[in-house]
Amino acid sequence: MAATGKVDVTKTLDCYRARKGRFDVVDVPDLRFLMVDGRGDPNTSAAFADALGALYPVAYTLKFASKRDLGRDYVVPPLEGLWWAEDMAAFTTGRDKTQWSWTMLIMVPDWVGDGMVDAAISAVAVKKRPARIDDVRCDVLSEGTCVQTLYVGSFDDEAPVLATMHDDVIPARGLRMTGTHHEIYFSDPRRTPADRRRTILRQPVVAADEHGAGGRDTGGDR
Structure with missing residues (x-):
């Protein structure tokens, strides 16, 4: 990353680029994030x-x-989220959002030390608490090989795109899902109409015949 000017990681890392209607296989480097689980x-949780x-x-x-x-100087990276549920029907059929688990993330540039x-x-705890x-x-998030696409629209209408990714694209490429469903939010929902929100939908994958890969097999949207 350049040491002068204001760095925007969404423009310097390939894994922050995606195109609507196209499912790309990308290699995501290990990245450090501020994280909070919940x-x-x-939409209603005080914890969120x-x-x-x-x-x-x-x-x-x-x-x-x-x-x-x-x-x-740098642009604060976009908000990101990892999403999963013990019963995946909570995402696809009943859409019981109370059953969703998540980790919200904001990336930390590599030159910022622990x-x-x-x-x-500590400063925020003292000043604002x-x-x-x-x-x-x-913490470091290690995702490796992923399939991702750019989705434009309401969070509640993501399901068909995810179904195409999970059920068609990934198996057709000799891959299978591993890890945790990941979303990257480029639009502020407070200012952007629902049908214009831009979100990268990402799914870590491994070769279909690879054994021993751990992690939560997940999918979903808000």
């Missing part, structure tokens, strides 16, 4: 709102610290 309907209320202040505190202390992350979390600040952690 469970429940993201509180997760975002803790993640964003830390992410922006890190950005300002990087600019001030390291002379490296000490800066700890300092940012969000309800879930103690739940914020920084």
